[in-house]
Amino acid sequence: MDYENKLVLAPMVRVGALPFRMLAAEYGADITYGEEIIDHKMLKCERVVNDYLGTTDFVEKGTGGVVFRTCPEERDRVVFQMGTSCAARALATAQLVCKDVAAIDINMGCPKSFSISGGMGAALLSKPELIDDILTTLIRNLDVPVTCKIRLLKSPQDTVELARRIEKTGVSALAVHGRKVADRPKDAAKWSEIADVVAALSIPVIANGDVFDYEDFGRIKKATGAASVMVARGAMWNASIFCSKGKLPWEEIKREYVRKSILWDNDVKSTKQTIKELIMHHSCLEFPEGKAVNKCETVADLGKLYGEEEYCIAVQESRS
Numbered sequence: 259m260d261y262e263n264k265l266v267l268a269p270m271v272r273v274g275a276l277p278f279r280m281l282a283a284e285y286g287a288d289i290t291y292g293e294e295i296i297d298h299k300m301l302k303c304e305r306v307v308n309d310y311l312g313t314t315d316f317v318e319k320g321t322g323g324v325v326f327r328t329c330p331e332e333r334d335r336v337v338f339q340m341g342t343s344c345a346a347r348a349l350a351t352a353q354l355v356c357k358d359v360a361a362i363d364i365n366m367g368c369p370k371s372f373s374i375s376g377g378m379g380a381a382l383l384s385k386p387e388l389i390d391d392i393l394t395t396l397i398r399n400l401d402v403p404v405t406c407k408i409r410l411l412k413s414p415q416d417t418v419e420l421a422r423r424i425e426k427t428g429v430s431a432l433a434v435h436g437r438k439v440a441d442r443p444k445d446a447a448k449w450s451e452i453a454d455v456v457a458a459l460s461i462p463v464i465a466n467g468d469v470f471d472y473e474d475f476g477r478i479k480k481a482t483g484a485a486s487v488m489v490a491r492g493a494m495w496n497a498s499i500f501c502s503k504g505k506l507p508w509e510e511i512k513r514e515y516v517r518k519s520i521l522w523d524n525d526v527k528s529t530k531q532t533i534k535e536l537i538m539h540h541s542c543l544e545f546p547e548g549k550a551v552n553k554c555e556t557v558a559d560l561g562k563l564y565g566e567e568e569y570c571i572a573v574q575e576s577r578s
């Protein structure tokens with residue numbers, strides 16, 4: 259996969275399922291990351307070709323829950339991101355999914371307690387031997403590109419040292435979220451510390467943090483020298499951020515997202531969460547719309563709420 263000059267949709271738990279990735283790609287995202295999936299969870303899954311939807315599903319044995327859904331249309335741009343703390347488990351997980359995705363990414367940035375306590379996410383940042391073990395095991399055994407996503411360490415020197423060590427494993431690219439583990443999302447991303455990493459490496463760096471408008475893609479690229487740019491919240495709040503012509507109204511994006519969730523039979527919890535993020539940002543969850551979304555029990559209920567009943571019927575009829 260080519261990592262030069264790409265607009266990248268960041269991994270986002272609950273948000274980054276297939277409908278949202280397809281939406282972002284429609285608006286111009288070149289590379290779309292899936293949400294982080296924990297290796298333990300993925301290893302309970304079997305790969306199922308879903309002829310009805312035209313998707314490939316990774317379905318949890320026993321519960322039947324879809325843990326990861328992808329489709330051939332996104333095969334060349336979707337990145338499977340996993341949470342792991344073990345090379346053998348990471349490899350088994352990657353082997354399950356690698357034929358259906360463009361690349362495998364290891365999350366080394368998640369600061370949440372469930373990740374840290376499991377030795378995953380940002381816990382890896384202080385375990386360079388384990389990082390080496392996980393990345394070299396994957397790179398040696400897989401044909402797809404392997405990458406990872408890190409946060410900044412306490413000092414720019416520490417970040418650069420770790421980035422150099424990661425580069426030596428043979429990863430195809432490195433995504434750098436310009437915040438430290440203790441930083442909150444409202445703290446400004448430190449683009450200058452991403453620039454330090456870019457200057458020290460020869461592999462493509464994907465700069466991430468505080469991109470909220472199309473123009474910011476150019477600004478962060480100029481400030482950091484990064485090969486590509488990754489955006490999370492800016493895309494979550496308006497997926498048309500990837501459009502060079504400017505953003506579309508958020509209500510329009512919301513309706514298109516509902517339609518895509520119907521089309522790909524998305525999990526209702528994930529669909530509701532994404533719509534609630536939009537409402538929280540642009541309006542207020544306490545308003546009637548937010549309350550009505552809360553009451554929806556199925557994606558079809560959401561379709562009804564947003565006047566997409568005919569679309570629901572058309573999708574069903576096209577498949578029967």
Ligand SMILES: Cc1cc2nc3c(=O)[nH]c(=O)nc-3n(C[C@H](O)[C@H](O)[C@H](O)COP(=O)(O)O)c2cc1C
Nearest residue numbers: 268269270271293294365435467468469489490491
């Ligand atoms: C709702 C949400 C879910 C996220 N989930 C993940 C995830 O699964 N994996 C990951 O590496 N980062 C995750 N992140 C972090 C983002 O990928 C990104 O690094 C961070 O939000 C900074 O980018 P931004 O300033 O463009 O929002 C998440 C962020 C948000 C807002």
